[in-house]
Amino acid sequence: MARLSKGRRKVEIVKMKNESNMQFTFSKHRAGLFKKASELCTLCGDEIAIVVFSPGKANKVYSFGHPSV
Structure with missing residues (x-):
């Protein structure tokens, strides 16, 4: 039986070059946080x-x- 996935891989983290994409991603993550x-x-x-x-x-x-902080 063959493996369907490649398993866990290390993902290289690099800074986004497009300023608008970076701002959009930041806004989404900020709201979630x-x-x-x-x-x-x-x-x-x-x-x-925070x-x-x-x-x-x-x-x-x-x-x-929090209001009491």
């Missing part, structure tokens, strides 16, 4: 604060924090 943090606060009763810097030339700061 903040959503996970919010769920963790709700489910476990933890107090969480500070994220955007990539590229904009270099804006985004934050998420």
Whole structure:
């Protein structure tokens, strides 16, 4: 019986060259990260604060924090 997949492979991490693609990917991941943090606060009763810097030339700061932090 032949293997269907190649198994686990090491993926090389490289910086994205296209600025708009990098910003779009960052926005998606930022929203997901903040959503996970919010769920963790709700489910476990933890107090969480997150500070994220955007990539590229904009270099804006985004934050998420539990109200009591």
